[in-house]
Amino acid sequence: MVDALLRSVFEPGLFSSGPVHTAAIIGGIAAVVSGVVGTFTVMRGQSFAGHALSDVSAAGGSASFLLGISPLLGFVGMAGIAAGGMEMIGVQRARGRDLATGIVLGAGLGLAALLLYFDATFTSTTGAAITVLFGSMFAISSSTIPLVVAFSLVALGMILVVYRPLILSSVSTELAQVRGVRVRLTESIHLLTLALAVALSAMTIGAILSTALLIGPGAAALRVAHRPAWAIFSAALIGLGTTWGGILLAYDSYYWSSDHRGWPVSFFVVSLIFIAYLVSGRVGARSTHRAPKPLAIEEISSSPTQSTRS
Amino acid sequence: MFSGFMANTWIVATVVAAVAGVVGFFVVIRGSSFAAHALPLGAFPGAAAASLLGVNAIFGLVVFSAVGAIGIGQLSKRGKRDVATALILVVLLGLGALFLSMTSEYAPEIYSLLFGEVLGIAKDEVGPIIGLGVVAVLAIGLLYRPLMLSSISPELGEVQGISTSKMELCFLLVVALVTAMALPVVGALLVFSLMVGPPAAARAFTNRPQVAIVLSAAVALVTVWASIAISYESNWPVGFFVGGFGAGSYFIGRGWTWLSRAYATRADTAVELEHAA
Numbered sequence: 001m002v003d004a005l006l007r008s009v010f011e012p013g014l015f016s017s018g019p020v021h022t023a024a025i026i027g028g029i030a031a032v033v034s035g036v037v038g039t040f041t042v043m044r045g046q047s048f049a050g051h052a053l054s055d056v057s058a059a060g061g062s063a064s065f066l067l068g069i070s071p072l073l074g075f076v077g078m079a080g081i082a083a084g085g086m087e088m089i090g091v092q093r094a095r096g097r098d099l100a101t102g103i104v105l106g107a108g109l110g111l112a113a114l115l116l117y118f119d120a121t122f123t124s125t126t127g128a129a130i131t132v133l134f135g136s137m138f139a140i141s142s143s144t145i146p147l148v149v150a151f152s153l154v155a156l157g158m159i160l161v162v163y164r165p166l167i168l169s170s171v172s173t174e175l176a177q178v179r180g181v182r183v184r185l186t187e188s189i190h191l192l193t194l195a196l197a198v199a200l201s202a203m204t205i206g207a208i209l210s211t212a213l214l215i216g217p218g219a220a221a222l223r224v225a226h227r228p229a230w231a232i233f234s235a236a237l238i239g240l241g242t243t244w245g246g247i248l249l250a251y252d253s254y255y256w257s258s259d260h261r262g263w264p265v266s267f268f269v270v271s272l273i274f275i276a277y278l279v280s281g282r283v284g285a286r287s288t289h290r291a292p293k294p295l296a297i298e299e300i301s302s303s304p305t306q307s308t309r310s
Numbered sequence: 311m312f313s314g315f316m317a318n319t320w321i322v323a324t325v326v327a328a329v330a331g332v333v334g335f336f337v338v339i340r341g342s343s344f345a346a347h348a349l350p351l352g353a354f355p356g357a358a359a360a361s362l363l364g365v366n367a368i369f370g371l372v373v374f375s376a377v378g379a380i381g382i383g384q385l386s387k388r389g390k391r392d393v394a395t396a397l398i399l400v401v402l403l404g405l406g407a408l409f410l411s412m413t414s415e416y417a418p419e420i421y422s423l424l425f426g427e428v429l430g431i432a433k434d435e436v437g438p439i440i441g442l443g444v445v446a447v448l449a450i451g452l453l454y455r456p457l458m459l460s461s462i463s464p465e466l467g468e469v470q471g472i473s474t475s476k477m478e479l480c481f482l483l484v485v486a487l488v489t490a491m492a493l494p495v496v497g498a499l500l501v502f503s504l505m506v507g508p509p510a511a512a513r514a515f516t517n518r519p520q521v522a523i524v525l526s527a528a529v530a531l532v533t534v535w536a537s538i539a540i541s542y543e544s545n546w547p548v549g550f551f552v553g554g555f556g557a558g559s560y561f562i563g564r565g566w567t568w569l570s571r572a573y574a575t576r577a578d579t580a581v582e583l584e585h586a587a
Contacts, residue, residue, distance in 0.1 A: 042393055045390065045392055046392075047344070047390075048343065050396075051344075051347075051396055052347075098341040098342075098343045099338060099506065099560075101344075102343035102344075102347065102506040103510070103557050103560045105347065106500070106502065106503035106553045106557055107554065109499040109553050110500065110503065110549055110550045110552065110554050110557070113424075113497070113499070113547040113549035114549075114550035116421065116425070117425075208400055208407065209400075211396055211399065212400035214396075215397060216400070219389070219393040219397070223389075264407040264408060264410075266403075267405065267408040267411075270400050271401070273400070274400075274401050281388060281389065
């Protein structure tokens with residue numbers, strides 16, 4: 001009976017399918033990196049920048065179709081340029097941040113429109129707009145795995161280097177400045193990491209899932225966890241769970257209808273993430289009775305640097 | 311360029327630009343650029359849903375953008391506003407991915423929904439678009455005082471009995487209306503460029519709200535007219551020009567602010583020097 005149940009959940013061929021393997025590996029990596037970086041993005045209130053970078057990096061993707069260079073180069077390069085632009089016109093100040101992001105996004109999308117038009121005209125790849133926006137996890141080539149792993153390690157390494165100052169400056173800029181943190185530098189590194197993580201996930205799993213995995217797991221984790229490290233860990237876990245769950249459901253959906261038209265994986269992943277966010281609101285509301293302390297204050301007050309000051 | 315089949319385009323584009331310019335002023339002073347981007351992008355699957363059900367695309371766009379506005383309003387009551395916006399956006403796009411997998415929509419059609427199509431305005435779309443535009447401007451006119459107050463100082467608004475969250479919802483619904491009317495012309499990705507670039511520039515030139523609103527609409531009009539004209543001549547997508555001119559007008563505004571500030575300080579120093587002498 002258990003066997004029959006398992007077989008109905010894991011449809012035949014799930015574990016032997018090459019595209020499913022690749023999707024599970026690359027989707028998993030993107031989910032973990034996005035979860036870790038995204039927790040900071042949510043804490044800092046930079047969801048818009050995170051989403052904008054994924055849209056703009058898609059313009060880089062269409063440029064790479066056109067120039068015949070590696071898509072990874074196009075995505076990461078364009079995200080880097082956009083992050084630089086946002087930094088220059090003042091995305092770090094809370095006032096005007098929204099506008100600065102919007103202007104860069106508008107210009108980037110305009111560029112994307114032109115590049116996709118050229119793609120369609122000169123290379124007759126009319127589907128580029130859809131591939132870039134919606135992505136297709138089951139169509140990733142397994143040869144990209146090493147590159148994706150390398151870039152992910154770079155992104156995670158950068159977060160690790162600025163971990164403490166970044167948390168401090170995310171909770172309170174003033175506090176960080178008092179402690180001698182170079183806030184501006186820390187924030188620039190965070191924005192660069194964000195660009196890298198987002199470009200990576202936009203390329204592999206599409207712009208929609210990139211934003212979903214960046215914001216959803218981090219926001220859900222921050223509602224239940226009361227320490228930053230625990231929130232980051234939960235975000236990575238939620239991201240991984242929803243991605244793999246989505247892949248499983250998408251694979252299963254192929255058998256749901258008689259005409260064998262599978263539902264898209266991005267639909268399932270996004271739905272699972274949204275459910276996780278709604279559930280986290282309930283759980284978080286209940287657990288605040290027991291642990292009323294706001295996030296991160298606990299961690300900071302128990303840190304060794306605090307004792308040297310007091 | 312001004313031949314018969316382009317007449318609809320010019321009429322609709324003019325209405326869209328003027329309305330986007332007016333509503334955009336509030337988008338900028340409220341810091342709602344993300345919502346102004348998320349609603350059009352999230353509404354675009356509505357067109358796919360409409361074609362799946364065989365109804366008019368505008369109807370699908372209105373429903374989806376309204377659902378988006380209500381969703382953002384509800385979710386941000388208990389949570390961060392930017393997180394709520396991002397999540398509603400991806401949920402709507404996830405639904406879009408599902409609908410698109412069910413329809414056999416051509417890729418070029420999706421492209422023109424995303425990036426705009428100058429020549430794609432059918433005669434039966436002109437009426438509804440103008441109607442939606444009139445409703446949006448009327449709504450802004452009716453809400454003008456409370457909306458302005460609650461945008462500039464939510465606390466002061468609350469004291470006078472204006473609910474911030476209700477105002478936010480009303481405003482999001484107006485943005486949703488503009489979205490539905492503007493999307494077929496300038497495309498899902500560029501509607502928001504029109505709602506952000508021109509008003510940002512207008513704000514740099516004047517501090518008076520009424521003047522800024524008129525100026526914003528004027529800049530939006532010039533942006534759209536120029537974009538369509540150049541797009542018609544060059545055959546390049548209209549979205550590219552709208553996005554480029556939007557960013558360009560923002561930077562002109564920034565430059566103006568910088569210049570007038572530099573001039574003001576120089577004038578001040580001149581006066582001080584005179585006094586010293």
